[in-house]
Each structure stands twice: as C-alpha cells, then as structure tokens.
Amino acid sequence: MARGKSKSHFALLGILAEREASGYELRQFIAQSIGHFWQESFGQIYPALKNMEKKGWINSVAADLGMKTRRRHRITPKGRKVLATWLAERPTPEVIRNELLLKIFFAAHAGSGIITGHLKAQRLQALEMQKVFQEIASQMRAPEAVSAAYWRFTLDYGQRAVEAELQWLEDTLAKMPKVQSKKQV
Amino acid sequence: MARGKSKSHFALLGILAEREASGYELRQFIAQSIGHFWQESFGQIYPALKNMEKKGWINSVAADLGMKTRRRHRITPKGRKVLATWLAERPTPEVIRNELLLKIFFAAHAGSGIITGHLKAQRLQALEMQKVFQEIASQMRAPEAVSAAYWRFTLDYGQRAVEAELQWLEDTLAKMPKVQSKKQV
DNA sequence: TTGGACATGTAAGCCGTTACATGATTAC
DNA sequence: GTAATCATGTAACGGCTTACATGTCCAA
Numbered sequence: 166m167a168r169g170k171s172k173s174h175f176a177l178l179g180i181l182a183e184r185e186a187s188g189y190e191l192r193q194f195i196a197q198s199i200g201h202f203w204q205e206s207f208g209q210i211y212p213a214l215k216n217m218e219k220k221g222w223i224n225s226v227a228a229d230l231g232m233k234t235r236r237r238h239r240i241t242p243k244g245r246k247v248l249a250t251w252l253a254e255r256p257t258p259e260v261i262r263n264e265l266l267l268k269i270f271f272a273a274h275a276g277s278g279i280i281t282g283h284l285k286a287q288r289l290q291a292l293e294m295q296k297v298f299q300e301i302a303s304q305m306r307a308p309e310a311v312s313a314a315y316w317r318f319t320l321d322y323g324q325r326a327v328e329a330e331l332q333w334l335e336d337t338l339a340k341m342p343k344v345q346s347k348k349q350v
Numbered sequence: 351m352a353r354g355k356s357k358s359h360f361a362l363l364g365i366l367a368e369r370e371a372s373g374y375e376l377r378q379f380i381a382q383s384i385g386h387f388w389q390e391s392f393g394q395i396y397p398a399l400k401n402m403e404k405k406g407w408i409n410s411v412a413a414d415l416g417m418k419t420r421r422r423h424r425i426t427p428k429g430r431k432v433l434a435t436w437l438a439e440r441p442t443p444e445v446i447r448n449e450l451l452l453k454i455f456f457a458a459h460a461g462s463g464i465i466t467g468h469l470k471a472q473r474l475q476a477l478e479m480q481k482v483f484q485e486i487a488s489q490m491r492a493p494e495a496v497s498a499a500y501w502r503f504t505l506d507y508g509q510r511a512v513e514a515e516l517q518w519l520e521d522t523l524a525k526m527p528k529v530q531s532k533k534q535v
Numbered sequence: 536t537t538g539g540a541c542a543t544g545t546a547a548g549c550c551g552t553t554a555c556a557t558g559a560t561t562a563c
Numbered sequence: 564g565t566a567a568t569c570a571t572g573t574a575a576c577g578g579c580t581t582a583c584a585t586g587t588c589c590a591a
Binding site: 172175176179182183198199201202203204245248249252253255256257258259260261262263264265266267268269270271272273274275276279280283286287290310311312314315316318319321322325326328329330332333336337340344 | 357360361364367368383384386387388389430433434437438440441442443444445446447448449450451452453454455456457458459460461464465468471472475495496497499500501503504506507510511513514515517518521522525529
C-alpha cells in the first residue's frame, strides 16, 4: 500500500518541511488548510509515514507527553531533496469525474424537476464554501511567512472556482424551466 | 470488480438510454462528448457490461457484421428504471485532488522559477482546452434533440471553468515575480 | 460517567488504470 | 505486407476509503 507513486507521501513531506508533526496533526492541518483541493485519510497517513521512515525521508520518534504516546515526525535532508525533486516534476493531468454534470447530461431520462433540485442543492453547498473561503481570507491579512503568499494563491483559486460555479448554477437554473416546457410540448 | 457502487454502470446506462452501442463505441462516445468531466477505460467498460447484463439492465447480442463480432448492447425497461432512480439521487461530493495547487502550496521549498514553469505549462493546456470547447460549441448550433439543451449546459460549465482558470493563471503568473524577489531579500 | 476529542494503527475490499493477449479489417 | 484502427476481453496491481480495534484525557 502506497509504495512510491502515491502523492500522499509528498503532501505529508511538504507539510513536514515547515513543521514537525504527528500523524493526527497532519490530518488536521490538511483538512483545514488544503482540504478544498487535497484530502488524506488516516488509512493512508500512518502507513505512508512508516514507509517514509524506512526510506529515510523522515525521522520519527515517540514523544511521551504526559502518558500519551505521540509520534513526532521530522523531515530529513534526504526528504527535502525528494520533495524538491517532486516539486520540479510537471503535475500529471488530473482525472476529473463530476457526477452532477453527468446527471445533467442524462437529464432527459430523469423525472421532471429532479435535476433542478440537484442544482439548487449544489448552489447551497457552493454558497457555504464561499463563506468558508471568505472567512479564511479575512483571517489571512497581515504579512506573514514567505509561504503565505503561495497559500493565498491556492485560496484565490478556490474562490474563483466557486464564484464561476455559482454563476453557472444561477444561469443554468434560469434556463432549466424553458428546457422542461419545451420537453412537454 | 465494479460490483454495484461504481458510477461507471450509470454512465454507460445513460448513453445506452439513447442509442444501442458496443463497448468500443461507448468508449469513443464518452471520450468525445463527456471526456472533459468523465472518463472510462476498457478495463471497466467490458466487465461492467457483462455485469449489467447479468442484472437484466441491458440485453447484449453478438451481431456479426461481415465477419467481425461486435456485441450490441441495448437498455431494458428495468435498466431505465435503475437509471432514473440513480439520476434522482443527490450527487455524492467529489474527491478533488489538484496536484498543481499542492505544488504551489509548497512552492517555498522548490527551486526558483519551477512553479512559474508549471503555471505556464498549465496555461498552454488550458488554452488548448478552450479551443476544443469553442469548436464543439460552434458545431452545436442548430436546434437538435431534447438532450442537446442539457449537453450545452455541461459544455457551458467546461467553458466557464477554463475561463476562470485562465484568468487565475494570468493573475498568478503576474504576481509570482514579486513573491520571489521578496523571498530573496 | 459518559461522551467527545485526542491518538495510532490494521484489514477488507472496492474502484480503477495499465499492460497484456488476441484477432479481423482497412488503407497505404 | 505492414501499420493503424476496430474490437473484445483478462490479469495484476495499486491507491484509497471505510470500518474496525484500542486506548487516553478532559469536561459537563
């Protein structure tokens, strides 16, 4: 499981390049900071950490805080080299699967009003996302670390993507009734 | 493999709801019409077709055209019911993984200029996509079948997504040099 | 005392890609 | 005759999610 081609390794390595962390903290950090374009589950994180230690990309030590065992993971110089090499490679094209679009494509075979319902639900979710982005953006004001500029780029991407999606949703919702009335003629 | 939860089944079923087709044709159609938001490989299509026949969602007959064997697949009434049921279900949230954004997020650990290169490569690809979309759009002029309206919605989504991405790419490329000079101070 | 957050891990199993195997037909 | 396209499948393997198992600490 996760033996070399998995990008999970590099996601973890990238975070460890700025701070040492436990598996649990890595999970949290990912969910909070890059969750809108990258996800990792425990089922991958823990095996990946073991694997990377074996390869010498990280050092892992069990630090006993109080009575809790908590493994702290630290990147090694070798790990930094591996990370830099990966960062230099061209991103491989993503496989995109958009279930909502698929359902719209087949909408002629769905009951009337169904797809409109999906679009409305998606609009609510998108508005929710927009709010979350705005909150993050407002907290990210002051001139921080070097990385902050890059973080802002990824946030900006998210904001624009949601913005574009919302506009498409509104426009498509406005066009839907016409299509359906046409169908009924 | 692909025993029930896979959405491949429904993608195939949706196409078969409008025309009978062979596995090979299904692959072609998917690549040409919904390829920008949905992909299927032969490794899934053929087993899925067998599976759906066993379930009674489709009928498959080996039609000998000349000397070639070619299995033609036709949707059954039961298949239509299954399709309609699936269409009525809310789309499950997609898992998004954007490698380019991940690399940008970690850009502080990459060699200078590397990420800018990725952005430029991505811009070229996006421009290519934009051209493809424009071509499809121009061929989709006349008032066609009922489904055509829905197909246009999915195309519209693609066009807006690329448009937004391109604007983000341009703006981000414009901001990159400043970030890097800051870093060198 | 009970529930929730903290914390680490394993196992099962699905989903999907890729590579392989095979063969007919068509165009150059 | 040979390469490309048409055409159908199988096998291996990898990646990832989900569910399970286990246990501590803290607050209401």
